[in-house]
Amino acid sequence: MTKESVKHILETLDKEYGTTKEGFLHSKDWQLLLAIMLSAQSTDKQVEEILPKLWERFPTIESIADAPLEDIEEHIKSVGLYKNKAKNMKNCCNQILAEHGGKVPVNIDELVNLSGVGRKTATLFLADAYGIPGVTVDTHVMRITQRLGWVQGKNPVQIEKELMELLPKEYWNRINFQLIYHGRSICTARKSNCGSCTLNPWCEKKGTDFYCNKK
Numbered sequence: 001m002t003k004e005s006v007k008h009i010l011e012t013l014d015k016e017y018g019t020t021k022e023g024f025l026h027s028k029d030w031q032l033l034l035a036i037m038l039s040a041q042s043t044d045k046q047v048e049e050i051l052p053k054l055w056e057r058f059p060t061i062e063s064i065a066d067a068p069l070e071d072i073e074e075h076i077k078s079v080g081l082y083k084n085k086a087k088n089m090k091n092c093c094n095q096i097l098a099e100h101g102g103k104v105p106v107n108i109d110e111l112v113n114l115s116g117v118g119r120k121t122a123t124l125f126l127a128d129a130y131g132i133p134g135v136t137v138d139t140h141v142m143r144i145t146q147r148l149g150w151v152q153g154k155n156p157v158q159i160e161k162e163l164m165e166l167l168p169k170e171y172w173n174r175i176n177f178q179l180i181y182h183g184r185s186i187c188t189a190r191k192s193n194c195g196s197c198t199l200n201p202w203c204e205k206k207g208t209d210f211y212c213n214k215k
Contacts, residue, residue: 001149005202009148010171012198013178021177023128025051029104030061030096033125034089037116042079050076061102065093088116106130120156127173135163136176140183147187149204 024035024047031051038047054075058064064072072086079085092115096104104125105111111122123134135141137156145151145159150166153159167175183189186197194206 001202001204006150006166009199009202010167010175013175013182016198017178017181019174021174024048025055027055028061029129030064030093030102031055032129033104033114033117033121034064034092036121036124036128037088037092038076038079038085040085040121041081046079050078061093061097064089065097085116091115092117104129106132108134119160124176127176131173133169133172135160135167135172137163138180139189140187141176141179143189144179144183144187147192147203147205148199 024032024039024044026032026035035047035051038050057075058067058072067090069086069090072089073082076082076086076089095114096102100110105114106126108119108122108126111117111125112119117125120136120138123136126132127134127136137159141163142156142159145163151159151162153162163175164172182199186193187199192206194200194203197203197206200206
């Protein structure tokens with residue numbers, strides 16, 4: 001993969017999906033963090049649909065921390081893994097109150113120590129809340145960057161490091177949502193629609209990957 005090819009792909013992704021994304025409904029930093037936690041293994045649309053009533057019912061971080069678990073579950077039951085997410089949300093809010101004075105930490109090492117917050121969630125939060133550059137690697141990012149020939153790593157940590165070395169820093173945050181959108185619509189897990197893919201001219205695995213030929 002040449003630098004010129006990478007440049008063409010980045011420009012195409014900017015044109016196709018834009019350079020900014022609309023964030024989740026929130027007015028406080030803890031609300032944004034919880035919304036990102038809710039989005040794991042759920043669609044953004046599912047999360048967006050529940051947020052207005054969720055914040056109406058729980059307007060403060062204390063109200064989430066003190067709420068019965070069943071009450072939180074009732075308000076998020078339309079998203080995937082809602083029982084586990086409700087538990088993590090409650091525990092996370094209690095940690096933020098007890099350990100950080102009610103303010104979500106900005107340090108990634110402190111963020112990943114919060115209940116239900118992994119490196120991906122922490123990186124997305126820092127990017128969306130403060131514009132801090134960071135690459136997040138989910139299944140879409142991993143799959144597409146491997147097919148493009150951008151990375152050789154086999155796990156998210158390795159791939160994150162490779163992408164940070166390959167891509168200009170100003171692209172780190174937007175590559176996260178651009179590849180997710182592309183992975184949902186074109187380069188899917190079940191089949192790569194190479195004929196409809198605008199990245200096709202620069203893809204090293206077009207037509208050769210198992211998934212690219214799967215009918």
